Amino acid sequence: MVDAMPVLALLTLTVMVVALIDAITRREDQVKHLPKFAWIFFIVLLPLIGSILWFALGREYEARSTPMSFGDPRRWQKDAQHTPPPAPRENRTTEQQIADLEREMRLADLEEQVRRRRAEGGAPT
Structure with a gap:
């Protein structure tokens, strides 16, 4: 024993x-x-x-995103057909993204100049 x-x-x-x-x-x-x-x-x-x-x-338990499935594997294929398509990928090149960022930076600089001139009392040109 x-x-x-x-x-x-x-x-x-x-x-x-x-x-x-x-x-x-x-x-x-x-x-x-x-x-x-x-x-x-x-x-x-x-x-x-x-x-x-x-x-x-x-401890915090995470909620399951999809329920467990049992049974016939054909049911799994049916569920897979109803999944949403993946989000579209952005097709811009790195150069285009950099150009957009530079444009945004120039715009932010111009807005800052306008704010500064308004604070000084002068009219923006």
């Missing part, structure tokens, strides 16, 4: 390690209710309870 204590200790250690890795690799905006450091401290201090609370309350 296997003693339950080593199995429970190993299970607790495993859950704690997984929770620590998950908590450490999460971004700050994916951690709820407490700061990330507090969750890590809580998981180390109370391994089983802290790990369970981390997975239940502390």
Whole structure:
């Protein structure tokens, strides 16, 4: 007969390690209710309870963008036909983009000159 204590200790250690890795690799905006450091401290201090609370309350789960599909693969093909087409790519060359940026910079400079002359009391030319 296997003693339950080593199995429970190993299970607790495993859950704690997984929770620590998950908590450490999460971004700050994916951690709820407490700061990330507090969750890590809580998981180390109370391994089983802290790990369970981390997975239940502390981390933010991402919503699935598409539901899981099961069953006939032909249904997957039907779903693939209804996906929206990709956004059109911009076909301007780098030179055209640079020319547009330079034009915008010249326009911004002219607007700044007009503002400065109006502030000085002179009329723009």
